[in-house]
Amino acid sequence: MAETRERYNARALLGKAEGVSVEEIRVSLRPHLGQLIPKLLRACNDPAKQTRDNMNILWLALTGGGAESRAIINQHLLPTIDVLIKDAGSKLWRARAGACGALADIIVGRSWQDLGGGGIELDDEGSGMKPTASIRLLRLWKVTMRSLDDVRTAVREGGETLGRGVRALTIRLCDPTAADLLRGSDVYLSNAQRKQDEKRREISAEHAATVSLGWLVKYGLNQPCAEATGICVSCLLGIVAVAKPSTLQPVLAELVGSLLMAMSGLEPAALNYLQVRAAGNDTNSQETSGPDRYDRLERLRINLALSGPIAGALHKCLEMVRHVDLDAQKKLIPELDSSLRKGAGFATRAATADAVGTLCGTCPAAFSFSGSSMSNPTVRLLRALYFASERERGVTAKDKMTHALGSLAELAPGMAVRILSLKACERYCESSGSNNDPSVRKAAAATIRAVAVRASSHLADGGPKDIWCKQVLPTAFLGRHDKDERIASLWKDVWEEGGSAINSMDRHGDVFGVLIQEKLLPYIVKATVSALQSTSWANRRAGCAVLIELTNANILAPTPRSIGDGKSLSGEYIDRMRQRANASSVLLSECVRIIARNRVWEGKGDVVKAGTIIAGKWLASAPLNGKSTMFSEKCIWPVVLQKDSRDDLFRGDSWFKCSKAKMIDENDELGSDDENDIADEMIGQNPDDDIALDLSGENDLGDDEQLGSENEESNVHCSVRSKPVVYSGFCRVLLEQALRSGSNSTEGVLPYKASALSGLSVLLKSVVPAKDSEEYVEAIEHQHFIYDLTAPSLFSFVSKNQTSNGNPVPPLLIARALECLAYAMYDHIGADADGAEYADAVSLLKFFALSTGTKQPAWTVRQMSALSASSLVANMPSEVLKKTEIITAVLQCSKQTLKDKKFWKVRLSGLELLLSLVSRVGNQKMSNVDSEKQLIMEAILPYKEMIVDLARKSLADSESQVTATASKITLAMAWW
Numbered sequence: 002m003a004e005t006r007e008r009y010n011a012r013a014l015l016g017k018a019e020g021v022s023v024e025e026i027r028v029s030l031r032p033h034l035g036q037l038i039p040k041l042l043r044a045c046n047d048p049a050k051q052t053r054d055n056m057n058i059l060w061l062a063l064t065g066g067g068a069e070s071r072a073i074i075n076q077h078l079l080p081t082i083d084v085l086i087k088d089a090g091s092k093l094w095r096a097r098a099g100a101c102g103a104l105a106d107i108i109v110g111r112s113w114q115d116l117g118g119g120g121i122e123l124d125d126e127g128s129g130m131k132p133t134a135s136i137r138l139l140r141l142w143k144v145t146m147r148s149l150d151d152v153r154t155a156v157r158e159g160g161e162t163l164g165r166g167v168r169a170l171t172i173r174l175c176d177p178t179a180a181d182l183l184r185g186s187d188v189y190l191s192n193a194q195r196k197q198d199e200k201r202r203e204i205s206a207e208h209a210a211t212v213s214l215g216w217l218v219k220y221g222l223n224q225p226c227a228e229a230t231g232i233c234v235s236c237l238l239g240i241v242a243v244a245k246p247s248t249l250q251p252v253l254a255e256l257v258g259s260l261l262m263a264m265s266g267l268e269p270a271a272l273n274y275l276q277v278r279a280a281g282n283d284t285n286s287q288e289t290s291g292p293d294r295y296d297r298l299e300r301l302r303i304n305l306a307l308s309g310p311i312a313g314a315l316h317k318c319l320e321m322v323r324h325v326d327l328d329a330q331k332k333l334i335p336e337l338d339s340s341l342r343k344g345a346g347f348a349t350r351a352a353t354a355d356a357v358g359t360l361c362g363t364c365p366a367a368f369s370f371s372g373s374s375m376s377n378p379t380v381r382l383l384r385a386l387y388f389a390s391e392r393e394r395g396v397t398a399k400d401k402m403t404h405a406l407g408s409l410a411e412l413a414p415g416m417a418v419r420i421l422s423l424k425a426c427e428r429y430c431e432s433s434g435s436n437n438d439p440s441v442r443k444a445a446a447a448t449i450r451a452v453a454v455r456a457s458s459h460l461a462d463g464g465p466k467d468i469w470c471k472q473v474l475p476t477a478f479l480g481r482h483d484k485d486e487r488i489a490s491l492w493k494d495v496w497e498e499g500g501s502a503i504n505s506m507d508r509h510g511d512v513f514g515v516l517i518q519e520k521l522l523p524y525i526v527k528a529t530v531s532a533l534q535s536t537s538w539a540n541r542r543a544g545c546a547v548l549i550e551l552t553n554a555n556i557l558a559p560t561p562r563s564i565g566d567g568k569s570l571s572g573e574y575i576d577r578m579r580q581r582a583n584a585s586s587v588l589l590s591e592c593v594r595i596i597a598r599n600r601v602w603e604g605k606g607d608v609v610k611a612g613t614i615i616a617g618k619w620l621a622s623a624p625l626n627g628k629s630t631m632f633s634e635k636c637i638w639p640v641v642l643q644k645d646s647r648d649d650l651f652r653g654d655s656w657f658k659c660s661k662a663k664m665i666d667e668n669d670e671l672g673s674d675d676e677n678d679i680a681d682e683m684i685g686q687n688p689d690d691d692i693a694l695d696l697s698g699e700n701d702l703g704d705d706e707q708l709g710s711e712n713e714e715s716n717v718h719c720s721v722r723s724k725p726v727v728y729s730g731f732c733r734v735l736l737e738q739a740l741r742s743g744s745n746s747t748e749g750v751l752p753y754k755a756s757a758l759s760g761l762s763v764l765l766k767s768v769v770p771a772k773d774s775e776e777y778v779e780a781i782e783h784q785h786f787i788y789d790l791t792a793p794s795l796f797s798f799v800s801k802n803q804t805s806n807g808n809p810v811p812p813l814l815i816a817r818a819l820e821c822l823a824y825a826m827y828d829h830i831g832a833d834a835d836g837a838e839y840a841d842a843v844s845l846l847k848f849f850a851l852s853t854g855t856k857q858p859a860w861t862v863r864q865m866s867a868l869s870a871s872s873l874v875a876n877m878p879s880e881v882l883k884k885t886e887i888i889t890a891v892l893q894c895s896k897q898t899l900k901d902k903k904f905w906k907v908r909l910s911g912l913e914l915l916l917s918l919v920s921r922v923g924n925q926k927m928s929n930v931d932s933e934k935q936l937i938m939e940a941i942l943p944y945k946e947m948i949v950d951l952a953r954k955s956l957a958d959s960e961s962q963v964t965a966t967a968s969k970i971t972l973a974m975a976w977w
Contacts, residue, residue, distance in 0.1 A: 035077045037063075039084035039103070042074075046102025048095055048155040074107055079117055081107060082137060089144040089163075094153040101148050101159030104141065105166035113174055113205035121211050135212045138174070141167050142216055146233075150226040157228075164232040172239040174209035177202045177248060207248045210240060214252045218259030222266065230267065234310065241314040246324035253318060253329055258336035260315040261353050264306050265346025272302050299347065299395035306348035307355070319356055323363045330367035333360070334378040341385045347398040350389060354398070354405040357382065361408035368412040380417040383409050387421055391428075391444035399444070407451030411458065418452060418459050419468050425449055426476045434537030439485060446480060446491035449473060453498040460502035470521055474499045475528035478518070482546035484539055513577040519556050526584045530591050533608070542604035548588060548611030557585045558618035579636040582619075586639040586725060589615045593650065593726050596757075597734050599741075601749050606756030609735070613760035616640045616731060617767035623728070625776055625783060640726045642768070644786045650730035657733065728764070729790055735761040736791055736821075739814070740798050751811055758817035761791070765824035784827035789840075795822045796839035800848060812859030819852075819865035823872040832878045842877045846870055846890040853897045853911075860904040867898045867910035871917040879933050882921060883940040891918050892944060899951060905960040912955060912966040915948055919973045938977065949974060 041063070044056035064070040074081065085107075088100035119133030132140075145167050148160025173179050177199070214237070221233030241249070241256075249256065275298065306312060322330055337360075340353045360367060368379045375381050383406065390402035410418050429445035432438040452459060463469040477499060480492030500517040512520045525547070532544030551557050560578045592612030595605065616639065625642045641652060650656030739757035765787070770780030798810075799818045831842030838844045851857075852866035874882065874891060881887060891914060898911030922938040923931070941948070948970065955967035 034073060035080055038074065038077050039081050039088070042081065042103035042107065043085065043088055043096065043099035046099040046106070046159070048098050075115075078107065078111075078115060079132075079137075082116070083132065086137070086140050086144055089148065094151070094156055097148065097151065098153065098155040098159045101144070101156065101163040104144070105159070105163045108141070108166055108170050110173075111170060113209055118205075119208075121208050123212065123215055135208065138171065138209065138212055139216055141170075142213070142221070146221075146224055146226070146229045149229040149232065150224075161228065164229075168232055168236040168239065171209065171213045171236050172243060175206050175213065175240045175248065176243040177206040177245060178243075203245075203248065206244065207251070210244050210248045211251050214240060214249070214256055218252075218256055222259060222263050234263070234267070238310050238314045241317050246321040249318070249321060250325045250329050253321065253325060254332040254336045257315065257318050257322075257333055257356070258340050260311055260318065261337075261340040261349050261356065262344065263311050264315075264352045265344060265349040267311065268302070268306060268346060268348055272298075295394075296396045300397050303348060303351050303395075303397055307352065312352065315352065315356070319359050319363070322360060322367070327366060330360075330364050331370070331378075334367060334370075334382060338378060338382040338385055341382070341389055347393060347395050350393065351398045351401045354386065354401040357386070357405040358401075358408045361405075361412060365412050368409065372414075377414070377417070379409065379413050383413050383417060383421060387425065387444070387448050390447065391441055394440075399447070403444075403447040403451045404455075406448060407455030410452045410456035413456075415459055415462050416464065418456065419464050422449055422452060422473050423468055426472055429476065429480065430531075430535075430540075433539050434535065437537075437539075439488075442483070443485070443488050443491070446483075446488050446495070449477065450491045450495050450498075453495045453502075457498060457502055460499055469499060470503060471524045472528075474503065474517075474521055475524045478521075478525050479528055479532055479540075479543050479547055482543040484542070513573070513580060514556075516554065516556065518551060518554060519581075522556060522580060522584050525551070526587055530587060533591055533595060538602055538604070541602065542607070545604045545607035545611065548592070548615075549607055551588075552611050552614040552618070555618070557581065557588060557615045559622060575636075582636040582639060585615050585619060586637055588612075589639045589726055590651065590724070593731060593734065596738060597650065597656075601753045603749055605749075606753045609738075609753070609756045609760040612731075613735075613763040616726065616728070617763050620728065620764070620767040625779060628776075638725050640728055640731070642728045642780075642783050644729075644783055646727045647729060647790070649727045650734060651724040652727055654724065656730060728768070729787060732761055732764055732787060732791055735764070736794055739818075740794055751813070755813050755817055758814065758821055762817070762821045762824050765791075765821060781828050784825075788825045788827055788830070791825050792822060792839040793837070795819075795825070796845075799852075800838075812862050816859070816861035816865040819862065819869045823865070823869040826872050826876045828876050829878045830873065830876045831881050842873060842881045843884070843886060843890075845873055846887060846894075849873070850890045850894045850897070853894045855897070860901065860907050863898060863901070864904070864907045864910045867894055867907070867914050870894050871910070871914040874914065874917045874921070879921070879937055882937055885940075888918070888941060888944060891915070892947060895951060899955065905958070905963055908955065908958065909960070909963050909966060912952070912963060912970065915951065916966055916970050916973070919948065919970055922973075922977075924973075924976070942977065945974060945977060 041056060041060050045053060045060055047053045047056065060066075060070070064073050082104065085100045085104045088096050089104065091097055091100070113134050116134035116137050117132060119135060122133055122135035122139070124136075124139075141163075145160060145164045148156055149164060151157050151160060179202075217233050217237050217240075221237070222230065224230045224233060237260075246253075277295075322333060337353055337357055341350055344350045344353065370377045370379050372380075375384075386402050386406040386409065390399050390406065393399050393402065410421075425445040425448045429442050432441040432445075460469050463471075474496065477492045477495040481489055481496055483489040483492065496517075503520065504517060514520055514522075518525060529544045529547045529551075532540045532547070535541060535544075555561075558581065560574060560581055589612055592608050592615070595608050596612060619639045620642070623638055623640055623642050626644055643649075643652070646652060648655050648657040735757045739754045739761065768780070768784065768787075770777050770784070774780070795818050799815050799822070831840060831845075833840075838848075849866045849870035853863045853870075857863050857866070870891065874887075877887075895911040895915050898907050898914070901907040918941065922934050922941065952967045952970040952974075956964050956971075958964050958967070
């Protein structure tokens, strides 16, 4: 066999032929080279080494090698390429391997014209009989991909070689600056010829880029074989690196979209598995480690994706966008929207958001489309960003989308931004209680913040219904008190940015005050009432916090007047007073209705505090028994003083005669709380990062501006709530809430009862008539009426055995009840005692003396008993005060309290009692002696030494307030 192979090998046939030279054989075979070259080249790259060596010898002998071989291949290039491409798909694996190697050799350095020239063909079958360069390039890529995924190792190796060759060829074809290798006469070309040649190369590069990029982004990046995908990605990056913007312009939009989709498509699936499973496993063990680990892994994945080669190519493409035509730029917006909606991974969505932010800064004109509905690509992209940020689970991706949304909102139509902002506010208000969804609430707050911070120009135009002032900013004012600190911080930024924008605007009409809270008071009141009526305890607590803030800012109080105003009231002052009165009336009415309901919930004590503060601020100038004042006749006063409305809570409603069922709140039975745990965070979010987001909620977003439940009402003061609150009815409701039977051990009940009693004391001490007032007598009569209304229940509560239903009554409630009793006392109390113990000064004082004794273990009760006795001494008539038993009872109380060495407030209350006693004498002058006070002094004089001794002993007390009060006592008695 060896002798036979030696006899018939290439050297024996050509090198040692007898009678015939090699040159003659070359000449004789020249007409058949077109058919021989493909076979010889394929054989020269045969997997078998011996066959490859023999064929190489035959090839050199036949063509001469070097430049001569290259020239022969150039003569038959196109038929050779076509035959080798066909052989690369042969059933014989040796033929496939050899064809791949041959193709890799002959395509090196070829130009567009060398491959056949022609225009753009996106179908490799071709539309005509003659294949063009586009068709051959596409066929080369298909053959390469098939070879890289072949079952034979030799074919795959040849495919790798061919892949590198096709990649280099494609990049060179797309580079308009690359010159032909065989062209060496450029130095002899004229300038016109040079320009023509450059134009030809640019056209060829544009054709090559259009064809190759079109196939790569459609098929190349989706190859099942990793090696094939790698070659395609490498080629794509190379094309982007060398191509000019004008070259990529026809396919730039599709290229950017494909690169965005490839960000997640080329990411290893193991990363998503690791992130989701690791976070899920940690959720059960630690409440916070799961989300934290998930966010850390998410940031890692995004950083890896954005630092990879795909991200580099995408960044270069985005830099090219500014250099292309405006029409080409606008084609990019639908691609971004499609990537955001169809992206199967958050890396794609995060990259899309970054791309939107980049283009908003570099190509703002690309987002200019007509219309503000979903037919506008910019509006569609804006809404997609909002709902994607709402559904996205990762924090980093959310932040990127929110940042992009803010940048895009600056360029979007104002109507679209207003509609989106309204929808975000509605979604925030709805996503609480039983519908608790922290992700929705955070997305809504972040969206409004992005608009307020990055698109603040829209705040100047609220549309026909002024949605920024009427809905967005009031929602932000409530949102600042969200229980989630992150969400509250977002709303705080909205309020500050929006408030600054509103303050800078020149607004007239019904806008009063300096603070933004007062300028938007009617709309804030409406939002607060809605929150208080919500079925969510979290919303109610936020409404309570807003009430406290408004009352502390003195916005829910009568308008302050300057000293020189006299009795004249300007129109602006009256309008401002009317707005404050209406707002206070609405909120006070709602607070009273909430207080009257029986159910206790966390934060209801704040409602009591806010309601009593509001009422207290308006009581100083409230109309008495239906008589109008200079201020009350200008508007409906929130609270009135009436003796003839004993059974009214609101004027004329006979509240306390109605059925108790009136106090039942349907919402209380349906109320629910928000548990912000990890499970709730997953509600409505994307459970898996490798699937597209569900943006079906976008269909609920209309194209018209609507203010939800606002039905053409510009005034928040509705007729149902226009009736003022009756002072006596409010006191009665608070008293019933504080002293109602039931267990005090239930969570929240004891603090609420204490708040109710504190609120009652605030109301009682708010009505202090001035002695020089024309209505002093009538005001004292009203105080007498209030005392008769409240004192029986209060005295019964504090004087009975310290138990309730077998359970001990908390000292805190007893102390607060004593405080209420002290503030309810009126001038000349006990003058008309009708036998009731609570109205008899002697009985009251004896009870207080007993409560300050050592048998009372609670120091707060001892303190308030002494202070109540002090109030009684200050208000009882002189004929009662002169009684010996009264003075001895006062001294007994003081002695008992001053014996307390532990609590200085108890000692201080005893001295306050002594000070009230000696203050009834006053500072008598010899020229003008008050006979009544003189008689009081004569009644006290027998006990002067005892009183002075008690005061002097207290001067050495360690507490400054105690020594100060003792000094006042000694000073007051110095002239006696």
